[in-house]
Each structure stands twice: as structure tokens, then as C-alpha cells.
Amino acid sequence: MDEHRTQRTFRKILEAMTFPGKILQLEQSPNELSPLYSQTVLVCQTLLDGEVTYAVIGEKKVGQSIQAYTGSHEAKVEEADFIIIPNTVCSDEIAHLKVAKKGNLLDPQKSATLFFEVDNLMDGIQLELMGPGIKDKTVIHADISKGFLKIRDELNVEYPLGIDVLFIDRNGYGMALPRTTKVTEVK
Numbered sequence: 001m002d003e004h005r006t007q008r009t010f011r012k013i014l015e016a017m018t019f020p021g022k023i024l025q026l027e028q029s030p031n032e033l034s035p036l037y038s039q040t041v042l043v044c045q046t047l048l049d050g051e052v053t054y055a056v057i058g059e060k061k062v063g064q065s066i067q068a069y070t071g072s073h074e075a076k077v078e079e080a081d082f083i084i085i086p087n088t089v090c091s092d093e094i095a096h097l098k099v100a101k102k103g104n105l106l107d108p109q110k111s112a113t114l115f116f117e118v119d120n121l122m123d124g125i126q127l128e129l130m131g132p133g134i135k136d137k138t139v140i141h142a143d144i145s146k147g148f149l150k151i152r153d154e155l156n157v158e159y160p161l162g163i164d165v166l167f168i169d170r171n172g173y174g175m176a177l178p179r180t181t182k183v184t185e186v187k
Contacts, residue, residue: 002030006046013043013166016176021129021138023121026174033065035088036117039172041069043115048072048082055080057096058089080112087117087170097151100163108160111179119143121169126186129177139186142167142175149183 005027012024029042036044036059044066048054053075056063063074066084077083078099085094103111118124124143130136144167156162162179177183 005030005042009042009046012174013046013176016166016174017133017164017178019133020131020177020181021134021140021175023140023173023175026168026172028172031069033062033069035059035086036062036084037087037168037170037172039174040084040086040115040117040168043166043168043174044072044082044084045069047113052081053079054082054084056084056086058093059086062086083112083114085114085116087119091145091147094145094148094151097148098154100155102155102161102163104161108162111161112163114163114165116144116148116165116167118167118169120171121167121173121175128184128186129181130184131178131181133178134181140175143169146185149185152177152183 009027012026016024026039027042028038031041033041048070050071053073055075055077067074077096083100100112120143124141127140129138156179164179165177167175
């Protein structure tokens with residue numbers, strides 16, 4: 001694995017988490033792991049290691065390959081530090097995210113971070129974002145399911161508890177919604 005590629009990717013992820021709603025181009029991984037997007041594979045190779053756990057929703061055959069690429073260990077959704085949601089996942093399977101770790105008041109950092117693949121981060125439902133890293137508010141158009149947004153709201157209801165999400169689209173763009181970001185659908 002190219003060390004410089006993962007360093008650049010880490011900086012992009014930090015920038016995305018710092019500025020919610022900002023869309024950034026992510027690099028491709030030199031490794032293919034179908035059905036995951038190449039950029040999702042690189043994000044996994046950047047953030048996963050032998051000290052963290054992960055779960056994959058819906059695509060069980062991918063789990064062993066992720067372990068081989070990263071040294072991380074697969075876990076149940078409710079125990080995973082990172083949860084990968086491939087774009088092939090159906091809406092029924094997204095309901096499994098309701099049990100994702102959201103930390104506790106003594107250790108809010110012991111929560112899950114999601115890598116959520118979507119079709120498009122520049123077209124879709126209109127969402128208004130507010131919170132740290134956003135001046136006043138920003139509006140985005142993204143192909144994010146309303147069902148997932150409802151689950152995210154439920155998991156993030158009691159700050160500092162909650163989940164952080166990195167969305168990755170089929171064109172290799174990434175955008176983050178940290179737990180501190182309030183999301184409202186604009187109708």
C-alpha cells in the first residue's frame with residue numbers, strides 16, 4: 001500500500017469531518033474489492049488496522065477480504081468500531097444500523113463511524129446542514145435515504161453520543177456528517 005496515498009486520504013477524511021457537507025474527491029485504491037467502490041476500499045485501508053473492528057452490512061463475502069487488506073477484525077454490527085454499508089444494500093438491511101455503537105457518557109468516542117456508499121452526492125434530496133464547521137447553514141443535494149437519516153437522528157439524539165458518517169459516491173466523492181451536524185430535509 002502506498003503510504004502517501006493513505007496519508008492524503010486521511011487528510012481528506014479530516015477535512016470532510018471538519019467541514020460537514022463539503023464534497024471532496026477521494027483517490028482510488030490500487031486494490032479492487034467488488035462490490036465496494038475503490039475509494040471505500042482506500043478509506044478502509046486508511047482507517048482500519050488491527051486495533052479496531054468493522055462490520056459489513058449485507059455483503060458478507062467482502063468481510064474476509066477487508067480483514068486481509070487491513071488487519072482489522074470483523075465484529076457484529078452492535079460491536080463494530082466501523083460499519084461499511086455498500087451501495088448494494090437494500091433499505092431493509094439499513095435497519096440493522098439501529099444497534100450501532102453510539103458511545104456512552106463516560107466514553108462517547110467509543111461509537112461507530114460509518115462508511116456509507118451512495119449513488120450521488122451532488123443530486124438527490126435537498127438537505128440543510130447546521131452545526132460546527134458550517135457558517136450559519138449550508139444546503140446540499142445528496143442521494144441519501146430518508147430511512148437512514150431517521151436512524152441517524154435516533155442515534156444522535158443525545159450529544160455527545162452518536163455516530164459519524166462518511167458518505168462515498170460512485171464517482172469517488174466523499175462527504176461527512178459528524179454527529180454534531182443537524183440535518184433537516186428541505187421540502
